[in-house]
Amino acid sequence: ETGVTQSPTHLIKTRGQQVTLRCSSQSGHNTVSWYQQALGQGPQFIFQYYREEENGRGNFPPRFSGLQFPNYSSELNVNALELDDSALYLCASSSGQGTGTQYFGPGTRLLVL
């Protein structure tokens, strides 16, 4: 196991609701990246946080937002949920502004009804 933890493991929401997903990074890592993995696809980069600042963002709308805390744990927030937001959300931690290997957590599976 990597030492990266995510909560909750599963979540069911309805369209229009808001959700917060959490990630604790591996000890010694200061960078957290978030990915969305839709069924049958490879993970897609959402954004990355390095030392509490957003360090890069993929092609996701502003209703996807995040935070990183002083202990380097992170949150992913999604507002106004849509059916297409149903996916496995993965966080990965790494060191050195993301230049190190990214180690993934087990993911949070979100179902939007």
Add this chain to the structure above:
Amino acid sequence: AQSVAQPEDQVNVAEGNPLTVKCTYSVSGNPYLFWYVQYPNRGLQFLLKYITGDNLVKGSYGFEAEFNKSQTSFHLKKPSALVSDSALYFCAVRDSNMFSGGYNKLIFGAGTRLAVHP
């Protein structure tokens, strides 16, 4: 744009036989390449990476990968497959272009399902 292609949706191999999972890439500059494995209902596990140096990279669980610059390939190999190797395998390249929306983000292929039969 930087990209990764995994041309096979599924690879079938008999236990004990060698396996190869193919990956080709397109990047500007030097490629930083990775292989991850995903078991059902699990996150991604890191197998190995190529940054620079020897073209043959050794990783976890007996896996290795061969970097071929002229063919822009990074195929994953294992000399003798196990039934427990059955999983979904992802190739990824690190996008270090800070103007493409993600400094050091990983770009993944669509994945290849490996099925090892007894």
